[in-house]
Amino acid sequence: MSAARALSLLVGRELRLSFRRPDQLLQPLVFFLIVTTMFPLGLNPEASLLKDMAPGVLWTAALLSSLLSLESMFKGDADDGTLEQLALSGHGLTVIVIGKTAAHWLLSGAALVLASPLVAIALGIPGAAFGTMFASLTLGTLTLSWLGAIGAALTVGLKRGNVLLSLIVLPLAMPLLIFGAGATDRAISGTDAAGALYFLGSLCVFTCTLAPFAASAALRITLE
């Protein structure tokens, strides 16, 4: 079996398993909506203030809700021994990590991108900024899935890994927040957002190339 075939089988399996429990699939999205609701409630919901805060709120909520689903990335398979079977399948841990991360991104990152217009309209982000928002969120969540894969692989063997996972992943994700919210902010005010988007793109390419190796090395440490 070729690596590509193994990869597609793995991603298909992950998607099938998740779609059998649709409530778990929806929970991070609902969390995303709830967190963004908290900000206008807690602060003064004036339209001008909301519009200024919107990129930061949108991005913080997106980062937090995609953290939620990170812990389960390897956990279930590690607990019932599937992960060890996959590791022994002869395809190498890198292929497994790529498959898992791709599935995680499709289920959390891509879903967040699709749900973002709802939040954007509620926060008063103008329609002209949607293109930049989609692009920045797509690049940002993909990078975050990769950073998260490293964190999830490092904490997979731990009993109470979820707080530690956030502690590890969030500092690494801060540049994403800066450039992602920066790009969205510029798009809202009508200035050129290309610089921040290029930065996000380069971060995305950087993690896509190196993170698979870091995450598989982390998995090797925690599995052995």
Next chain:
Amino acid sequence: MWTWFYRLASPPFVYRTAGVLTPWFLTVAAAAIGCGTIAGLVFAPPDYQQGDAFRMIYVHVPSAWLSMMAYTTMAVAGAIGLIWRIKMGHAVAAATAPIGASFTLAALVSGSLWGRPMWGTYWAWDPRLTSELILLFLYVGVVSLRSAFEDPGRGDRAAALLGIVGVVNIPIIKYSVVWWNSLHQGATVAKIGKPEITGSMLWPLLVMFLGFICFYGAVLCMRLRGEVLNRERQAAWVREAVKS
């Protein structure tokens, strides 16, 4: 040819060498920090813009340099432990992490005390300040990841890997004042060509830097000895070393 390298990695050798080095480091550190403090407070002329407040540089800048140096040391030692499976590499990394975190905290605190009279605020969300804060969070992450594992060997390797991943932050801190237009002043010492800082202000800073490095070395040696004893507590040589 490689025997010296292997000897470096043997716990009793590390334990003894660290013990021999500690008093030397301490002496130089005390002398240099003493001289540097007096020179910085008395001999260095006041800055034409910042007056006497600039003297904070003699604590702030060495702490900030050491915070990055300690992180790099930790990552390199962790990598040595991870790649060549040298246990002492992990011991050095474990001993360095809390010292580095303390230097980061010292840099942040002294910087905010300096920022109050100069910028009118204790804290600004400025690239260099934020990236230094991220460095503190990275240290905390590495320390907690190491202690989260019941199996110390696994915790060591996991922490080493996280340390290596976090190294990307070091160039970001170093060049943040160059890449972004920042409130924090640009590099004035470590520049290609002639440093912008004048000689009478520079030499106390370099003396302080030497003192801080030696202080770091002394604390590292002391912590490393404790770390080695704890890790090798089943070994026969430890029983003899403790008895004598």
